[in-house]
Every structure is written in structure tokens, then in C-alpha cells.
Amino acid sequence: MIRKLRLKFVAICMSMVTAVLAVIFLSVFFSMQRNIEDLSRQLLYRVAQEDAGSGQRRPDISIAIGEDRVVLLPYFTVNVWPSGGTYTAYVTGGTYADLDNTQELTAILQDCLSQPESEGIIQDYHLRYLRRDNGLYQKVAFVDMSMERAMLQEMMGSYLVIGAAALLLLLGVSILLSWWATRPVEKAWRQQRQFLSDASHELKTPLTVILSNAELLETAPLSDKPARWADNIRSEAIQMKSLVEEMLTLARADNMVRTAVLSETSLSDVAADCALAFEPVAFEAGKPLDYQITEDVTVLGDRDKLRQLVGVLLDNAIKYGAGAVTLSLQKTDRQARLVVSNPGEPIPAQQLSRLFERFYRADASRGEQSGFGLGLPIARTIAEEHGGSLRAESDAISTRFIFTMPLKK
Numbered sequence: 001m002i003r004k005l006r007l008k009f010v011a012i013c014m015s016m017v018t019a020v021l022a023v024i025f026l027s028v029f030f031s032m033q034r035n036i037e038d039l040s041r042q043l044l045y046r047v048a049q050e051d052a053g054s055g056q057r058r059p060d061i062s063i064a065i066g067e068d069r070v071v072l073l074p075y076f077t078v079n080v081w082p083s084g085g086t087y088t089a090y091v092t093g094g095t096y097a098d099l100d101n102t103q104e105l106t107a108i109l110q111d112c113l114s115q116p117e118s119e120g121i122i123q124d125y126h127l128r129y130l131r132r133d134n135g136l137y138q139k140v141a142f143v144d145m146s147m148e149r150a151m152l153q154e155m156m157g158s159y160l161v162i163g164a165a166a167l168l169l170l171l172g173v174s175i176l177l178s179w180w181a182t183r184p185v186e187k188a189w190r191q192q193r194q195f196l197s198d199a200s201h202e203l204k205t206p207l208t209v210i211l212s213n214a215e216l217l218e219t220a221p222l223s224d225k226p227a228r229w230a231d232n233i234r235s236e237a238i239q240m241k242s243l244v245e246e247m248l249t250l251a252r253a254d255n256m257v258r259t260a261v262l263s264e265t266s267l268s269d270v271a272a273d274c275a276l277a278f279e280p281v282a283f284e285a286g287k288p289l290d291y292q293i294t295e296d297v298t299v300l301g302d303r304d305k306l307r308q309l310v311g312v313l314l315d316n317a318i319k320y321g322a323g324a325v326t327l328s329l330q331k332t333d334r335q336a337r338l339v340v341s342n343p344g345e346p347i348p349a350q351q352l353s354r355l356f357e358r359f360y361r362a363d364a365s366r367g368e369q370s371g372f373g374l375g376l377p378i379a380r381t382i383a384e385e386h387g388g389s390l391r392a393e394s395d396a397i398s399t400r401f402i403f404t405m406p407l408k409k
Contacts, residue, residue, distance in 0.1 A: 002182055002185065002186045002189065005178075005182050005185065006175075006178040006179065006182050007178075009174070009177070009178040009181060009182065010171070010174045010175055010178050013170075013174040013177070013178075014167070014170070014171060014174055017167065017170050017174075018167065021163050021166065021167065025156075025159060025160075025163055028156075028159060029152075029156055032152060032155060032156070033152055036148050036151065036152060037148070040073060040128055040143050040145070040148055041119075041128075041130075043073055043075065043143055044075075044119075044128065044129075044130040044141050044143055045130065047075055047077055047093070047094075047130075047141040047143075048077070048130050048132050048139060048141040073143050073144060073147050073148075074094075074095045074096065074143070074144040074147065075094050075095060075096075075141065075142060075143045075144065076091055076093065076094025076095065076096040076099060076141075076142050077091070077092045077093045077094055077139060077140065077141045077142070078090065078091050078092065078105070078109065078139075078140045078142070079092050079137050079138070079139055079140075080109065080113070080137060080138045080139075080140060081136070081137045082137075087109075087113075089105065089106075089109055091105070092139075094142075104125075107124075107125075108122060108125055108127065108142070109140070111124065111125075112129050112131070112140060112142075118130065118131045118132075119131070121145065122142075126144060126145045126146045126149070127142045127143065127144060127145060128142070128143045128145050129141065129142050129143075206236035206237070206240045207236075207240070209232060209233075209236045210232075210233050210236050210237065213230075213232045213233045213236075214233065217230070217233075261302050262300050262301055262302060262386070263300070263301075263302070263303075264298060264299075264300060264408055265298070265299055265300070265301045265302070265303045265306065266296070266297065266298055267297045267298070267299045267301070267306060267329065267336050267338070267405075268293050268294060268295050268296060268297045268298075268329060270303060270306045270307050270310060271291070271293050271297075271310055271327065271329045271338060272291075272293050273307065274307055274310040274311050274314055274327075275289060275291040275293070275314070275327055277311070278311070278314045278315070278318065281315075281318055282314075282318050282325055285318050287317075287318055287321055287323060287324055287325055287342070288324045288325070289314070289318075289324070289325045289326075289327065290324055290325070290326050290327070291326070291327040291328065292326075292327075292328045292329070293327070293328070293329045294329050294330050294331055297329055297330075297331045297336045297407070298407065298408045299336055299386070299405055299406070299407060299408050300386075300406075300408045301386045301405065302385075302386070305382045305385070305386075306382070306386070308378070308379075308382060309379045309382045309383060309390075309403065310327075310338065310340075310403075312375040312376065312378065312379040313327075313338075313340040313379060313401045313403070314327065314340060315375065316340075316375060316376065316401070317340050317341070317342040317399075317401070318342075320342070320344070320399075321342025321343065321344050321399070322342070322343055322344035322345065323342060323343040323344065324342070324343070325340065325341070325342045326339075326340070326341045326342070326398075327339070327340050331407060334406060334407060335404050335405065335406055335407060336404065336405055336406075336407055337402065337403075337404050338402075338403045338404075339400055339401070339402050339403075340400070340401045341398040341399065341400040341401075342398060342399055343397065343398050343399075344398070344399055346394045346395050346396055346399070347392075347394040347399055352392055352393075352394055355376055355392050356376050356377050356380045356390075356392075357377065376390075379403075383403055383405065386405045387405060387406055388403060388404050388405030388406070389403070389404055389405075390402070390403045
């Protein structure tokens with residue numbers, strides 16, 4: 001899928017770039033063609049305005065192409081005198097030699113005089129002509145078009161080489177951009193697949209327990225149906241309900257659905273309530289809870305969600321810590337800073353960066369601790385909903401989860 005997406009990205013980019021270059025190339029081509037034709041016509045008018053000489057060849061007439069390029073266009077002029085249904089022609093100037101009384105000149109003049117327009121093109125000889133009627137005779141000026149075409153082909157050939165080089169360069173850039181642009185999509189795709197796999201794994205165990213206990217209830221005699229089987233079913237159903245609710249919370253966050261109701265809230269009271277609630281849990285686990293909470297830390301937030309965030313951090317520290325748990329809340333000029341820390345083995349850097357991934361646990365075994373590995377991702381989602389951040393640090397002294405958010409102005 002990702003490979004096809006990258007190919008499609010490159011194809012779309014190159015199609016757009018090719019279309020733009022084609023439009024630019026055609027615009028330049030027609031513009032240059034028109035400019036060269038205009039210069040050629042200017043030369044025709046200059047030549048046609050000259051007086052007929054005594055048969056001597058006139059100097060070369062040049063036109064400028066661009067700022068530093070001068071092009072000589074071959075030309076010649078002919079005076080045509082009507083004479084009893086025929087005509088007499090004399091070459092009066094130009095850069096051609098030995099045209100007088102030649103079959104080629106006769107054919108050129110026949111083609112030119114047979115055309116009704118006073119200005120046009122003789123395709124067979126690649127000549128552009130201009131006729132002027134001077135009463136007793138006609139003066140005809142000719143300019144060679146082959147120079148125009150050769151010059152146009154030369155210039156456009158250079159542009160084609162530049163365009164081809166630009167396409168190759170842009171192809172390489174498009175390939176690099178396709179890798180860069182699809183990297184978040186690839187990451188999200190992998191996470192989605194992992195999420196489905198992990199969710200299926202987490203749901204499979206309680207479903208198996210429920211089905212097994214249900215079968216026992218069906219097959220056992222009425223008098224032998226122990227209440228503990230029903231309790232098992234209820235417990236596993238509650239566990240599944242909790243998992244589904246956590247997954248729904250993350251799904252809403254993915255869909256950018258904001259569920260937090262922000263109001264003026266005392267983060268000090270929230271932290272103190274959570275500390276008091278978890279103090280017995282920590283005591284039973286043999287990991288005393290110590291807390292230092294600054295008073296009057298007021299934020300704009302959702303009290304229930306902030307309580308859930310602090311509860312996730314305390315629960316995580318009690319489950320996975322190796323000693324006393326510490327909670328501290330401080331405030332700076334602009335931010336509230338809540339830190340939950342616990343001593344223990346330092347978490348490797350490669351694992352530390354993945355703690356906020358869904359269903360991820362630093363423990364190799366899933367069954368060693370309760371929970372689904374969704375608490376920390378939900379806590380980070382809550383932090384982001386409140387315009388704050390949640391990060392983890394770990395060293396030989398302790399592992400720390402640091403939550404910061406703006407103070408109420």
C-alpha cells in the first residue's frame with residue numbers, strides 16, 4: 001500500500017511538473033517564433049524601402065537576437081517590369097549571387113506573383129516575400145526563412161536539454177519527497193496494524209475466560225453452580241468494558257474530537273486528591289508516597305481529565321517502581337509543573353521513547369502487571385488537550401514523568 005502511495009505521489013508530481021514545463025516550453029517557443037518572424041518582416045520592410053540600385057549588391061543586413069547575438073538573414077530584391085503579358089525581372093540587391101536570368105529565379109517569381117497577397121511565404125524555397133507596387137514596376141523583397149527555422153531549432157534544442165535535465169532533477173526530488181511525505185502515513189499504518197493486533201490480544205484473554213465460565217455454568221448441576229464463576233464473568237466483562245472505553249478515548253483523540261470541558265481548576269486540589277486516594281495503594285505495595293504540592297496552582301482545564309492524568313502517572317509509578325513514589329507540583333511564571341518519580345532500574349533510551357505508544361510495556365511479559373498499556377497514551381492525549389506536554393526521563397537515580405501546562409492568566 002505504501003509503495004503504491006509513493007508511486008502515485010511521484011506520478012502526480014511529475015505529471016504536474018511536466019504539464020507546467022510543457023506550458024512554459026510552448027509559450028517560449030511561440031514567443032520566440034513570433035519575435036523572429038517580426039524581425040524578419042522588419043528586414044523585409046527595410047529592404048523594400050530602399051531605392052533600386054544599379055545592380056550592385058547591397059551590404060549584409062543584420063538583426064539582433066537578444067542582447068549580444070547578431071544574425072545575418074540572407075535576402076535579395078527584384079524589380080519586376082511588365083512587358084506585353086510577360087515581365088522582365090532584374091535583381092537589384094541582396095546577399096545572393098548569380099540569380100539573374102536563372103530558372104530558379106523565374107520559378108520563385110512565378111510562385112510569388114501568382115499569390116494574391118502582397119506579403120506571404122513561398123514554401124518550396126523557404127522564402128518570405130513582400131511586394132511593393134511602384135506604378136511602372138513592382139519591387140519584391142525576399143528573405144530566407146531557413147535561417148529563422150535553424151535559429152529557432154537551435155535555441156529550442158537548448159531549452160529541451162535544459163527541460164530534460166530539470167525533469168530528471170525533479171524526478172529525484174519527487175522520489176525523496178514521496179519518502180518524506182509518506183513517512184507519517186507509513187508510521188500511522190504500522191501503528192494501526194499493531195493497535196489492532198494488540199487490541200485483539202488484549203480482548204482474547206477476557207473473552208476466553210468469559211466463555212469458559214459460561215460453559216461451566218451451563219454444564220454444571222444447578223446446585224453446583226458456584227458464585228465465583230459468575231464473579232469471574234463479571235470481572236472479565238468489567239475489564240473488557242474498561243479496555244473498550246480507553247480505546248474509545250484514543251479513537252476520539254485520533255479524530256480530533258475534543259472532549260475536555262475547560263474551566264478554572266485548582267491543579268493543587270486535583271494533585272492532593274489523587275495523592276490521598278493513592279496513598280493507601282502505595283502503602284500496601286510497600287512503596288510509600290511522598291508529595292510536595294504548591295498551593296494555589298490554578299489552570300484552565302477539565303478537573304476530571306486532569307485527575308485521570310495524575311492518577312495514571314501515580315498508578316504507573318506504584319506498579320513499576322522499585323521504591324518510594326514522589327509527587328511534586330510547582331509553578332513558574334507561566335506554567336504549572338507536575339512531576340511523578342520513582343526509583344528503579346533505568347529505562348533504556350530505545351524503550352523510553354516508546355512508553356507513550358499504545359499497548360506498549362517496557363516489561364517483556366504482558367501478564368506480569370495489570371492494565372492494557374493504554375494509560376500513558378491517554379495521559380499524553382489529555383496533556384495535549386490542555387495545551388501542555390507530557391514526557392518521560394530515566395536515569396540511575398529515578399524514572400520521572402513530567403507534565404507541564406499553562407497557568408490560568
